[in-house]
Ligand code: CO
Ligand code: CO
């Protein structure tokens with residue numbers, strides 16, 4: 001990791017990472033009634049709550065477009081750049097694609113010197129390089145709060161697009177990164193998270209979902225999303241509703257950072273987790289007793305979280321085995337059935 005500068009980047013922002021994301025319902029309401037063109041080539045668009053839009057160019061190629069940006073989640077500007085860029089690329093991987101071109105989106109706040117800005121951008125460029133993508137330009141302004149992220153274009157074969165609305169009864173679910181990032185980040189702001197724990201989650205947030213995607217696409221995956229601002233249950237809820245299925249989460253199989261559970265038990269839970277609970281709770285039922293702190297982990301907004309994907313049970317163990325050679329924390333966390341009383345059943 002690189003040096004920490006005298007500027008406390010997170011102190012220049014009042015909302016951390018994907019926790020700054022506007023709620024799903026709020027946004028849908030605002031877009032109501034707007035005029036848009038329809039186009040048969042647009043196979044995933046604004047009307048679906050998927051990770052990115054997908055536009056078919058020809059029989060072999062579809063264009064994926066997405067953007068993500070947020071205020072600093074960490075004081076180290078290089079790491080902030082890496083995490084923001086890693087997170088922005090993630091929606092392309094979640095659609096089964098590969099990022100190719102990207103544009104910087106940067107707001108430099110008062111108090112950020114040239115070197116700090118340069119370090120943020122260097123983090124973005126290093127991440128793009130690792131992803132095999134090229135940053136071709138972008139737009140930079142000065143403003144009240146720092147913001148960084150990317151608009152990313154990627155490609156996928158039109159027959160290989162993975163939406164978040166195609167899980168099938170008989171599938172099992174694999175999650176590739178442990179939960180608890182939002183809670184631990186909240187703890188860090190209150191100086192209640194150990195630096196060693198933070199180093200661990202910084203590394204996790206700066207890890208591209210590229211490897212997970214590259215392994216995933218070798219298997220007959222039906223549906224995929226990445227677990228970000230809406231938390232595991234928010235994104236699972238969208239997958240269950242979109243797929244007209246029920247998703248069963250085997251809570252004791254879900255990977256998470258144990259330090260986050262301790263903080264959640266102390267009540268250190270980000271506002272976004274409550275927002276996610278409000279959004280998804282009506283569709284969630286509990287089969288067993290699950291502590292409120294553990295539920296908070298399941299609703300915790302993740303920044304640059306892992307992939308969550310559904311594939312037939314017959315293919316799952318081979319996929320998981322291969323996944324674990326590169327990503328030891330990947331786990332099978334549940335399964336999919338025909339619709340039952342609730343969209344999500346925690347068991
Ligand atoms: Co996403
Ligand atoms: Co996104």
Ligand code: CO
Nearest residue numbers: 094162163164
């Ligand atoms: Co998707």
